[in-house]
Amino acid sequence: MDSQTSQSPQPSQTPHTFQVDLRGLVDLLSHHLYSSPRVYLRELLQNAVDAVTARRAEQPGAPARVRLHTDREGGTGLRVEDSGIGLTEADVHGLLATIGRSSKRAEGLQAVRSDFLGQFGIGLLACFVVAERIRVVSRSARTPDAPPVEWTARDDGSYTLRTLPHEARPEPGTTVHLVARPGAAEWLAPRRVLELARDFGALLPYDVRVDGEAVTDLPAPWDRPYPSPANRRVALARHCHGLFGFTPLDVVDLSVPLAGIRGVAYVLPTAVSPAQRARHRVHLKGMLLTERAEQLLPDWAFFVRCVLDTDSLRPTASREALYEDETLAAVREALGARVRAWLTDLAAGDPERLSAFLGVHHLGVKSLARHDREMLRTMLPWLPFETTDGQLSLEEFAQRHPVVHFTRTVEEFRQVAPIASAQGIGVVNGGYTYDCELVEALPSVLPGTSVAELDADTVSAHLDRVDPAEEPALADFLAVARSVLDPLGCDVSLRAFHPLSVPALHLDDRATRHERARAEAEARADELWAGILGSLRGGAPRARVVLNHLNPLVRRISSLKDPALVGTAVQSLYGQALLRAQRPLRPADSALLNRAFIGLLEWATHEEGGHA
Known part of the structure; x- marks a missing residue:
């Protein structure tokens, strides 16, 4: 059988067209x-x-x-x-x-x-x-x-x-x-x-x-000749107010000739959330394409609103948004570079305007500085941080302290700031958005700078020990305090520190909080999950309450002869330290505070009745 007869006959193919409704x-x-x-x-x-x-x-x-x-x-x-x-x-x-x-x-x-x-x-x-x-x-x-x-x-x-x-x-x-x-x-x-x-x-x-x-009003406001830069700023501020409804802090010229882009970015006069999507006005060959372009600038540049004309960006099918492609990505990078250059120019030549800008939009600059070491180096003298020395730049703070300590949460900073300041420990509050990352990046732009996370051991090491001659008389007091707080997974130590107004200091770290959360979850879990969580048990780090021997109240409690009353007073100090540290109260903590409160009331009313 030849090849022609071995092949199956091909079915006839008839072309058809779609019927459009x-x-x-x-x-x-x-x-x-x-x-x-x-x-x-x-x-x-x-x-x-x-x-x-x-x-x-x-x-x-x-x-x-x-x-x-x-x-x-x-x-x-x-x-x-x-x-x-x-x-x-x-x-x-x-x-x-x-x-x-x-x-x-x-x-x-x-x-x-x-x-x-x-x-x-x-x-x-x-x-x-x-x-x-x-x-x-x-x-x-x-x-x-x-x-x-x-x-x-x-x-x-x-x-x-x-x-x-x-x-x-x-x-x-x-x-x-x-x-x-x-x-x-x-x-x-x-x-x-x-x-x-x-x-x-x-x-x-x-x-x-x-x-x-x-209808047409050419040339565009950013391309018109003006008698002076001041006249131009006034005219563009009027244009911004007409388009966006606000008077800008400043104006950033946006020009990317290779992409056929001309326009301006108006700096918002008030702070906005980084999560809020910026919406910009984009004209395509003179025609307004959209007033809600969200992907035109990098996410960190949320503090500006743009209006520009382009002949290179590609619109979507409805021509109401920009098509995400390589051209848009390149334009976004180029426009971000223009905003970055504007910030650098302000730092070099107009510190007053830069300070006014950072007073409102420091969060956006910090976001940029996380990924741009040159921007971090440029902005270091200007970016404000909350520290134990007040609002300072990281550069000035590092000059004052050989080691830059930082906390990862605002609560930790609030807890230790008064104590650390009194002991001469320099601490930066890293609990705000981006601050922790910037502090950790400090050695990369300031070689020789030492940065360390503040932990309980560091704080304790800077607190003065009690006079050895007084320790024997305090042994019974410490034994009662430790027996009362041991069931709560908390150690007790006695130190002498300033300020005198703080009777007790609650110290823990991330490992301690993690272990506490794991133990609580294990206690609530069924048998299977309890076993799994139990296998994750670490070295069982414990929180610590440091009693201040310089505080008059602590000294009076340490001299009491009634162990029950001492225990109740220590429980109250523990609760006060927890609240001061803004730690969430566990059920056991709440129960302890209730018992201490009732115990103190009973003691006070009993004493009053005895006097009567």
């Missing part, structure tokens, strides 16, 4: 792709501007104008005229044969399509957000002998197409007529149309007018 597509594009009805005007402006761009690419001297005419009486219609390249009957047929294919991809327009803002087909259908009927009358500039063509579509998905007499439109270009759908007339009202046109089209390169009023 135009009505469903209209509903999808006009009601689900876009976030707000307001975008209909942006789509109309985009189509008009792109048409003008296409014509001027072929006819450089062609007029460049877009005119919007509202129905000032009824407010139910809108007419948009442009002097663009126009459409022939074949163009319209080609456009409608494949919904979504851009008319700008037609032959002869390939060379300039990178200058276009959108796609005529999809953008026009977006007008059904507000219109029940769209009528387009167009005459091609490329084939001046071709008659004008009229395309009329309704929101039910139906459309008609016909040619018109030459006098119906003598000049090349396109006119789009909209008739408002019920309930949407407000979007075609004269004041609303002018407001939207200025919002979307203020930076467009052509003459755009609404009922004769100018």
Whole structure:
């Protein structure tokens, strides 16, 4: 059997095409792709501007104008005229044969399509957000002998197409007529149309007018010539207030020529949370693309709001956001570098403005300095930290103390700060956002600096021991105190330290707290989990209560002869030390405090009764 007879016959293949439900597509594009009805005007402006761009690419001297005419009486219609390249009957047929294919991809327009803002087909259908009927009358500039063509579509998905007499439109270009759908007339009202046109089209390169009023306002505020830098700051502050509603602390120029980006970043005058997503205004070739761009700058630059124009960034399908790609990533890095350079320039030449900025936005700079050692080195003299010496920079603090101790939580700092300060121990509060990481990175930018986490042993080592001559008389007191607190997993020691007003100091560390949490979980767990948690038991570190022998109250308690009363008093001191350290109270701690309180009340009332 030869090879031909051994092969199975191939089934015949008949090509098919998708059947497009135009009505469903209209509903999808006009009601689900876009976030707000307001975008209909942006789509109309985009189509008009792109048409003008296409014509001027072929006819450089062609007029460049877009005119919007509202129905000032009824407010139910809108007419948009442009002097663009126009459409022939074949163009319209080609456009409608494949919904979504851009008319700008037609032959002869390939060379300039990178200058276009959108796609005529999809953008026009977006007008059904507000219109029940769209009528387009167009005459091609490329084939001046071709008659004008009229395309009329309704929101039910139906459309008609016909040619018109030459006098119906003598000049090349396109006119789009909209008739408002019920309930949407407000979007075609004269004041609303002018407001939207200025919002979307203020930076467009052509003459755009609404009922004769100018829309475009060029050059952009950041590119205009001003008599002086002070005049420029005032003008840009006014521009910021109009766009964002605040007067900026400062203005950062954003220019990335290779990416075709020009604009400014306005520095917020009040502090904001780093978790709050910054929203920026981005224009694409002059047309406002979005006022909610969130990924334009690095996360650390949450203290600025940007407005810029670009010709390189890629919009999403709805053209209401930026497409995340390599170009956007490169632009984000470049804009972040501009903000970083602005901070460096302030540090070098304008310390007063830098101090004013850091007084509000030190958190953002600390976030940047975590990953940028050069920025940390630059900002060290300026960034404020809470320390036992007050608000200081790390650089100044390191000059005062041979070892920079730090705590990892605010509670730990609050607990030990008065004691450490009195003993001459320098401690930085590392409990605030980013502070701990920056303190640990200090040796990398200040060689020779010693940094250590403050622990219970370090504090204890700096506290004075009691006079050996007094220790025998205190032995019974310490024995009672240790027997009372031992069941709570807490050791007791007696030291002499300042300030005198602190009777007892509760000390623990992360290992102690971890072991305490593990033991509590083990006590509550069933047999299986108790066994697992038991296997995780470490070296059983214990918390420590340090009683202050210099405190008058502790001295009086240590001289009491009644062991029960001594125990009750020590329990009270333990509870007070816990509360001072802002430690959460376990059930056993709460029960102990209740017993101590009741015991002291009984003792006080018993003494009162005895006197009576």
